[in-house]
Amino acid sequence: MRTELLPFMFRDWISVSNYVFLVLLCIVFFRLPSALRKRSDYLLPFIYIFIFVTIDPVGFGFRLFQNVNGPINEFFGNHEKPFYNAWLYNIVLKMAMPVVALLLVKNYLPAKQQVSVKWILIAFVSFAIVYQALQLEPIYLNQGILFAVGALCMLSACFIYYHALMTREEYVFTNILLLPSFWQVTFIMFYTSLTYFNNISANFLTENHSAFLVSMYKVSRFTGVAQSLVYFLCLAAPLLKLKVENQPNYA
């Protein structure tokens, strides 16, 4: 255990917010009635945001416990810098997260549009498998291409959702500001597009406008906190007696 890293565990308020949300989300989710917990419009948002708030603490944990992180890096062929934990972010944030997000958006769509998202999902999973099998980019380094493909898939699914929202009869008399799915998908879109922008412009900005890159990174982290808050409110709505609209039923 690298005890010298312990002071960095709560390095800023955004890191602290991850721990706070992790505890709050677990309390709220497990206090929901079991019938609600089994519903995909509660379970999938919970899995999505749980992964989102857990990844940083878990990533930090691997840095802390180098005796676990080192062999994993060795296994992936990283002998030079065994303290990297990028492999975890690649597996969870760049592979699992888009899959969960796509399933979440798919869940809010009518049957016809669900088929489109299903194909996006199949295409992404196939691409990820081929990408990792061919080792186009090492798994222990930042996999930018995989992230870009995942982000594009998530953004496409979000636009399919907005298309359904603007065209389906079931949404006509719904107040979209009170619709949890609208805020969930909107924050997936905002967060993904912002991190996508940061990712594709990272090399250029590091060389030319590093201050701007750092500020964009901070804004993106702040958006992440806002996303956690929105998901927390969506999940806690039945307990806090918040007035929300029910997701339309596509008969």
Next chain:
Amino acid sequence: MLDQESQVIAIVLSGLFFAGLMSVFVVAMVFIHRQRQDLARQKLNQVQAEHEKTLLSIENEIQQETLAQVGRELHDNIGQLLSLTKLNLNSSKPEKQAEGRSMLGQVIKEVRSLSKILNLDWVESLTLEDFLAQQLEKIQSTGFCQTDLRSDQSLPELPKETKIVLFRVIQECLNNALKHAEPKQISVRISLPSVEKVLLVIQDDGLGFDSSIPSQGSGMTNLANRMKTIGGSFLLNSKPGAGTKIILDFPI
């Protein structure tokens, strides 16, 4: 120091820009959605207005027919009865006078039953099955053809508006069969395929016609439109020599 300051400014500016972008997106979505809601409301009002117009025209038709029926009853039945009553009462024979008094009682009865059909309140008290039974009995009593009414289950009470439209559509279908098909048998079957839907089939074994050829008149379209106003549908199937089958379905 300057670097740190420019960093903070960059964070604030990019944060504000992104927050602005997010707000514009959400406001645009809400704005487009509200516009769609307004359009949908306008369309709904239009459909409602059309529905009311159709109902009004059907009520008007029923009233016209009722007035014609009242006129015929007054002239052919009550008028005759009153003339006979007058003759009998003017007679010096006591048995004729007694007959005149009994006729007067019959006239009073006829006037009472006539007064009942002058407004549309009868629609409320009459069930669909009763109405069909009355109509088919009327047809059978004329001796034109045999009739048959079958119902799987008793129907729940229907709203007055639905009944007005249905009565008119059924009358029109039966009139068409009598006018054009020369049937030997007209059968009506009512069934409930689901808890929310009623299926009413009117079938005759008359001359029939090729229903695949679009008709010149507007009768069928009117019937279909009327069924639409109560959330139902109108389907007609016919072949020359094979009779006609009309399927009406409507929600309950």
